[in-house]
Amino acid sequence: MKKFIALLLTILLLVPSLDAKKKSKKSTSSKKSSVSYKYKKKHSRTHSRKKSKKKKRTRYTYVDPLKYKRKTKIPTSFEELIFRGRGYVIKIRAKQFRQGNLAFLRIYSNNPECRLDISQYRILWRNTQISLSPTRKGYIGIVPIHPEQKVGLNDLVVHRKSKTKSTTETFSINIRDTQFPVRKMYSRLRVPKKYVPRGYSAETQRFIEKCDLKKQKAFSTISDMQISGRFVSPVNTLFVTSPFYTKRYYHPKRKGKPHGGVDLRGKIGFPIYAIQNGKVLISERMFFEGIFTVIDHGSQMFSLYMHQSKTLVKEGDFVKKGTKIGEIGSTGVSTGPHLHLGLRVDGVMINPLSVLEVSLY
Numbered sequence: 234m235k236k237f238i239a240l241l242l243t244i245l246l247l248v249p250s251l252d253a254k255k256k257s258k259k260s261t262s263s264k265k266s267s268v269s270y271k272y273k274k275k276h277s278r279t280h281s282r283k284k285s286k287k288k289k290r291t292r293y294t295y296v297d298p299l300k301y302k303r304k305t306k307i308p309t310s311f312e313e314l315i316f317r318g319r320g321y322v323i324k325i326r327a328k329q330f331r332q333g334n335l336a337f338l339r340i341y342s343n344n345p346e347c348r349l350d351i352s353q354y355r356i357l358w359r360n361t362q363i364s365l366s367p368t369r370k371g372y373i374g375i376v377p378i379h380p381e382q383k384v385g386l387n388d389l390v391v392h393r394k395s396k397t398k399s400t401t402e403t404f405s406i407n408i409r410d411t412q413f414p415v416r417k418m419y420s421r422l423r424v425p426k427k428y429v430p431r432g433y434s435a436e437t438q439r440f441i442e443k444c445d446l447k448k449q450k451a452f453s454t455i456s457d458m459q460i461s462g463r464f465v466s467p468v469n470t471l472f473v474t475s476p477f478y479t480k481r482y483y484h485p486k487r488k489g490k491p492h493g494g495v496d497l498r499g500k501i502g503f504p505i506y507a508i509q510n511g512k513v514l515i516s517e518r519m520f521f522e523g524i525f526t527v528i529d530h531g532s533q534m535f536s537l538y539m540h541q542s543k544t545l546v547k548e549g550d551f552v553k554k555g556t557k558i559g560e561i562g563s564t565g566v567s568t569g570p571h572l573h574l575g576l577r578v579d580g581v582m583i584n585p586l587s588v589l590e591v592s593l594y
């Protein structure tokens with residue numbers, strides 16, 4: 234009996250405290266909503282696995298960049314192919330001979346005593362001639378591997394035409410495939426309305442055309458190779474939020490353009506560095522790219538920096554690699570602060586990570 238009374242007393246004492254807890258829950262509306270959210274999540278999880286997966290991904294995009302200290306690891310080793318022709322040697326290096334990567338080619342005489350007469354040679358890759366720049370030992374050129382390049386053996390053709398004879402030698406490079414990611418973004422379209430391509434005003438249309446002309450002019454620049462040593466990271470902490478050539482589908486029926494570069498995480502004001510030596514061709518606000526910088530590294534190779542909050546360089550400037558050229562922002566068509574880094578080689582968009590932090594020539 235005594236035990237029973239004691240139990241009754243404790244129950245009586247507990248009830249008011251429970252009530253108080255309930256009241257405090259009611260008074261803070263945010264807590265209440267989080268409770269219902271949890272309930273919904275649990276509920277959907279029991280119904281279908283697919284739904285809960287989607288929710289998890291959406292939550293991932295709201296993580297504060299400063300809280301994130303993860304780094305994306307990129308390969309720093311390389312593969313090398315050596316071809317020996319009549320009178321010359323060709324060495325080609327790439328991180329990996331894969332779709333979307335960049336390879337560097339060196340050609341030099343097989344006789345160390347004499348220099349190659351480059352005017353006799355024409356090297357073709359994907360039926361286009363590789364432009365060659367002189368180095369201490371022979372000549373170097375760039376071999377872009379298109380993201381949609383044929384998988385398997387691809388030809389590198391060397392034509393040699395001297396006064397007496399002309400020869401053609403063909404070497405094969407085995408290109409492996411890259412599994413580019415696919416992202417369905419139907420529910421996550423958060424681009425401001427003015428960028429949705431339906432009924433731009435005449436003024437906007439004129440501005441877009443002006444930007445296009447400026448880009449066309451820049452990308453047709455032909456200059457000598459200006460690179461030296463390895464390419465450096467454009468940000469302090471390299472963390473990829475959207476990989477190269479991700480196929481983004483904004484609408485179930487319309488196929489979007491593949492992502493032409495990599496998106497790197499950062500907060501507004503974080504520094505951006507030039508990845509290699511070069512000349513600034515563009516550094517201004519554009520419609521889609523926001524504050525946009527293009528650096529020409531010679532031989533039809535350009536690095537592109539988009540959505541900046543601020544640029545610190547101007548057209549015509551020569552920059553050394555590692556120089557701070559701007560700050561991260563969210564200008565142009567952008568859903569949040571990040572740096573979109575692009576690498577355009579011979580008119581082909583290449584994965585910029587395939588050249589960073591390694592010396593390929």
Ligand SMILES: [Zn+2]
Pocket residue numbers: 475492494495496573574
């Ligand atoms: Zn991007």
